[in-house]
Amino acid sequence: MILSEEQQLLKDSARAFLSESAPISALRAMRDAGEDHMPELWTKMSEMGWPGIVIPDAYSGLEFGYVGAGVVLEEMGRTLALSPFLSSAVVAASLINQLGSEQQKEKYLPGIASGELTAVLAADETGYFDLSSIETTASESGDAYVLSGNKRGVIDGHNADLLLVVTGGDAGMSVFAVESGAEGVSCETRLIVDSQRAADITFDSVTVSSDALLGSLGGASEAMEFTIDVAAACSAAEMLGISIETFERTVGYLKEREQFGEKIGTFQGLQHRAAQLFAEIEVSKSAVLAALQALDANSEKRSVLASMAKAKCSKVVRNATEEGVQMHGGIGMTDEFDIGFFMKRAAVCRQAYGDYHFHADRFASLRGY
Amino acid sequence: MENLETFRQDTRDWLEANCPEDMRQPMRSDEDQCWGGRNWVFKSEGQKLWLERMAAKGWTAPRWPTEYGGGGLSGPEAKILGEEMARIGARRPLSSFGLDMLGPALLLYATEEQKQQYIPDIIKGKIRWCQGYSEPNAGSDLASLRTKAEDMGDHYLINGSKVWTSYADKADWIFCLVRTDFDCAKHEGISFLLFDMTSEGVSTKPIKLISGTSPFCETFFDNVQVPKAQLVGTLNKGWEIAKYLLTHERAMIGGFGLAGGGMKGMGQMAAAKRGTTDGRLRDASLRAEASSFEIDEMAFGLTIERITDETKAGQGTGASSSILKMYGTELNKLRQELFMAIGATDALNFDTDSKGALVRSWLRSKANSIEGGTTEVQLNIIAKRILGLPA
Structure with a gap:
């Protein structure tokens, strides 16, 4: 369980690029300007080929695998870089690649790989990532389908070009690729805690041609399970990066801040909590790497490991960001200081693609109880 | 390949x-x-x-x-x-403590003659070893040990006592930390000796634990003569060997955190005992705890694997045994708690036959985070040696 030389090189170059091009100060500036995403950063990432990391070579991707995507996401977590990398280039691309026909893959994947096209999964309607109660319907109408329903809390959904809409009903789960500008699609956004916007999207009798259906009608369940695994493991990688960076900043502060005439890092009460957290982060590193490797190998333990990683990292990043603020004391609560940004992004990552409870429950079911 | x-x-x-x-x-x-x-x-x-x-x-x-x-x-x-x-x-x-603790230290620090003498018997299981480390006034503060070895020309004369010596009453030989110099800092002046437990002047007394069993002993040395050839490494430099050996002991105890081979998972075990509704463990709170435990257990097992692989690739962190020891033992205590919850009132049975095994094992596990360096000592090591927090 170690990174290959190529994976390590990618990680190192991602670290160098992100600390230069997407430091926390860039996120702060974006927020202060009242904006909700970073299109220029995405252009630069695209120039480096990152959007193609998991996409097969046949569709102009790099075919570098999920461990590759994970190491980049871990570094993105360190600097809180905002981009459609996870939502479009990893999650949406994986779903299209799993489910789409040859023609559909050729239509969408090269665009996603180049970064010019962004796609996003529009699945959840409950706020709890409960995909068992999807009410959005697709009814056949001659050679076309008519989609109706509401999707909730699609992060950055208003900036995406393509919506992968999951429908339910008697036919079973299906996925349609719908252009965001299609007639009948409307979108309301709300500001969320990490300065992004989440979109509630309404589909009011949206007519799409039959080639918008990815795979067969009612045939999306298996591909959706794979996509949930991808989303869970990769989002865990991002949370791991947030945990590591928050922790390093906090330990740095313990070595520097003085009270009672001593560095506060000399106090055993703080030392033990820091050591405990370090051990938890070490354990979550292994969880993430195993989950990513299982995706690349498409092993039978894939789903168990993905849910384990998401659940574990959700807990650890909560702990890391909370201890980060607590150990910084009053200054940790100020907007002027950066540590709070990590807590806010962590809150969003923890909810994305199923929270701790969702994945601990899924883990138990997969383990047969 | x-x-x-x-x-x-x-x-x-x-x-x-x-x-x-x-x-x-x-x-x-x-x-x-x-x-x-x-x-x-x-x-x-x-x-x-x-x-x-x-x-x-x-x-x-x-x-x-x-x-x-x-x-x-x-x-x-x-x-x-x-x-x-x-x-x-x-x-x-x-x-075998010979395999898990002493052997690696001998391979690194012993003379060729000593290796030839001791290692083959460890591998064949011919000699059972015990560890003479802790003393009544040297527990977490191990280096303050007082058992004395005097230089008598052709041999050392040992006087003092050890405590928490696992299976001293069943062991053939002991690897023992002794003080050979009292006029220096406590970490200096410690030496690493090997001797036969049947030597004259060695006696042991089992300590009964809360679990009712006696895996540990008090061990007494009353004018025990030890040939000088049984000193490992340099005189007064035994602390380095002691610490090296401790990293192996921690890794061994940390392994208690691993899931037992061939056993059902915690959640399935609970479901078999407690029953299910629609395929889900009937007690929702127990299900949530079992799931949380299994997630940690799995992630911990992967961590042992990852750290082992990193060590082989020369990327290991030196104090990783402290992480594994701390995490693994806390995990094993939680495992035993869940076994007790699943066993419920039946699990309270304290009979000496196999019916009482569960509760005894639960009680015994409470020592895991004490023996081989307490959880608090491991956290000190992580804080100082890995995180570099100031003393």
């Missing part, structure tokens, strides 16, 4: 032909372990054969050099052996 595949097939065939049937059953309790030694009475013919056959191949110590009777396997080969043993649920043929 081709060689490794051949090795795997050969190993599989050999294990299939040589591992006795009763050695492929999960251990029911600590009583099923084979400790070896001069006075060992084998629990079954299978246990005896299994030890002899594995020892003959050096596979009780797969990675140790063949010149001392070890298996001489490479890292990847040893991993394959472990996997193939796990595949058929083969028990460890020999539980």
Whole structure:
């Protein structure tokens, strides 16, 4: 369980690029300007080929695998870089690649790989990532389908070009690729805690041609399970990066801040909590790497490991960001200081693609109880 | 790679032909372990054969050099052996402090003559070792130990006592920390000695624990004569060996955190006992706890794997044994708590027969985070040696 030389090189170059091009100060500036995403950063990432990391070579991707995507996401977590990398280039691309026909893959994947096209999964309607109660319907109408329903809390959904809409009903789960500008699609956004916007999207009798259906009608369940695994493991990688960076900043502060005439890092009460957290982060590193490797190998333990990683990292990043603020004391609560940004992004990552409870429950079911 | 595949097939065939049937059953309790030694009475013919056959191949110590009777396997080969043993649920043929603690220290610090003398007997399970470390006034503060070894010309004269000596009453030999210089800083002036527990002046007294069992002893040394050739390493420089050996002890105890081979998962065990509704464990709170535990247990097992791989690749962190010890023992305590919750009122049974095994095992586990350096000592080590927090 170690990174290959190529994976390590990618990680190192991602670290160098992100600390230069997407430091926390860039996120702060974006927020202060009242904006909700970073299109220029995405252009630069695209120039480096990152959007193609998991996409097969046949569709102009790099075919570098999920461990590759994970190491980049871990570094993105360190600097809180905002981009459609996870939502479009990893999650949406994986779903299209799993489910789409040859023609559909050729239509969408090269665009996603180049970064010019962004796609996003529009699945959840409950706020709890409960995909068992999807009410959005697709009814056949001659050679076309008519989609109706509401999707909730699609992060950055208003900036995406393509919506992968999951429908339910008697036919079973299906996925349609719908252009965001299609007639009948409307979108309301709300500001969320990490300065992004989440979109509630309404589909009011949206007519799409039959080639918008990815795979067969009612045939999306298996591909959706794979996509949930991808989303869970990769989002865990991002949370791991947030945990590591928050922790390093906090330990740095313990070595520097003085009270009672001593560095506060000399106090055993703080030392033990820091050591405990370090051990938890070490354990979550292994969880993430195993989950990513299982995706690349498409092993039978894939789903168990993905849910384990998401659940574990959700807990650890909560702990890391909370201890980060607590150990910084009053200054940790100020907007002027950066540590709070990590807590806010962590809150969003923890909810994305199923929270701790969702994945601990899924883990138990997969383990047969 | 081709060689490794051949090795795997050969190993599989050999294990299939040589591992006795009763050695492929999960251990029911600590009583099923084979400790070896001069006075060992084998629990079954299978246990005896299994030890002899594995020892003959050096596979009780797969990675140790063949010149001392070890298996001489490479890292990847040893991993394959472990996997193939796990595949058929083969028990460890020999539980031994010689294998887990003393041997690695001897390989690094002993003279060639000492290696020839002690290591083959460890591998064959002929000598059972115990560890003379803690003293009544030297627990977490181990380096303040006072057991004295005086230079008497041709031998050392040992006086003092040790405590928490695991299985001292059953061991053949002891590896023992003694003070050889009192006029210096406490970490200096400590030496590392080996001697026979049947030497005149050695006596032991078992300590009964809250679990009702007595795996530990008090050990007394009253004018014990130890030949000078039984000093390992340099006089007064034993602390370095002591610490090195402790990293192996921690890794061993940390392994308690791993899921038992061939056993059902916690959640399935709970579901079997408590029942299910629509395929889900009936007690929702217990289900949530079991799931949380299994997530940690799985992530911990992967962490041992990752740290082992990193160490082989030369990327390891020095104090990783402290992480594993701390995490693994806390995890094992939680495991025992959940066993008790699943067993419920039946689990309170304290009978001396197997019916009382659960509660005794639960009580015994509380020592895991104390023995081999408490959880708090491990956290100190992580804070200072890895995180570099100031003293």
